[in-house]
Amino acid sequence: MAVTLADVAARAGVSAATVSRVLNGNYPVAGATRSRVLRAVEELEYVVNGPASALAAATSDLVGVLVNDVADPFFGIMASAVQSAMSPEGTGTAPRKMAIVCNTGGSPERELMYLTLLQRQRAAAVVLTGGAVEDPEHIAALRARLRRMADAGTTVVLCGRPPLPPAGDGTGPDGAGTPAPVAVTFDNSGGAKRLTQHLLSLGHRRMGYLAGPVARTTTRHRLEGHLAALAAAGLKEDTGRLTVYGAYDRSSGYDGTLELLRRDPDLTAVLAANDTVALGACAALRDRGLRIPEDVSVTGFDDLPFAVDAAPALTTVRIPLYEAGARAGRLALGTEDPPPGGVATVRAELMVRASSAPPRSPAR
Structure with missing residues (x-):
């Protein structure tokens, strides 16, 4: 039997209207209340279908790109590169997909919320950029969310973060046989x-x-x-x-x-x-x-x-942030084959310039 909005409300101890406000993000909700609702959503594996609810197996033309701070060049460069992969320059063709940049502000809670919204819209792919939060509770919630998205047909790519730690028997991100997300990692x-x-x-x-x-x-x-x-x-x-x-x-x-x-x-x-x-x-x-x-x-x-x-x-x-982001975009679109083992490591290159020199005197 499908989980309903009322089931989530009962588990969280709030009204159905509050659950709707949390999921839609269109009304202020206290942080503790929002956390309870999101926890109930995770525990019950509740998913709100978007406009394509009648096509349960379908995916949209959206590609979500999650960044900590879009104003930070580190993330802005990668996001721009992912978007460039949607419509390669010089082809004259229409974009294959529409990239949506989601600014998490480094908040683990907001990261999960954006994934909820993208799952609701049945995003074709999701690219998570930058380092991950090393919190067991968040990792478990993230693993469960990505597993459900993958099962629904969403391609998940990690860019600039290590592979998701395995769980259970280690066969996938949730130990249930679901393939782990492809990862473009940095050295x-x-x-x-x-x-x-x-x-x-x-x-x-x-x-x-x-x-x-x-x-x-x-x-x-x-x-x-x-x-x-x-x-x-x-x-x-x-x-x-x-x-x-x-x-x-x-x-x-x-x-x-x-x-x-x-x-x-x-x-x-x-x-x-x-x-x-x-x-x-x-x-x-x-x-x-x-x-x-x-x-x-x-x-x-x-x-x-x-x-x-x-x-x-x-x-x-x-x-090479742009190159890494572009590769992540191609992997998200399926226009590039995944690397062996599902993990590609981007080498970091030392750039020696004028800000470093021998110390002014021998170290004491």
């Missing part, structure tokens, strides 16, 4: 390791690290690469003290750098979790009267378009 750990090795080769030994948000796969993998390079060089004792977590934005880079200088005024290098954070780090160092790279070297990650035009030009790690 975040390897890139960070090469970046730290570069600074070590220049003679740096007192390095601070500006990490991203806690409990994000991108944050963990980049930090792991950094720590692996330090461990190989016999430098372990100050890694915890000289690591500061924050958002992937300029203000976190600025504030985090001031905190690193408070913890160790003799730092000779600052490694930032991404290029935007690195800009904030450079501003903080300049405000403290320190020169880059003469006094302190600074590095970023991603090689966003502004990195080469920064003053000085930013040493960073290049991830």
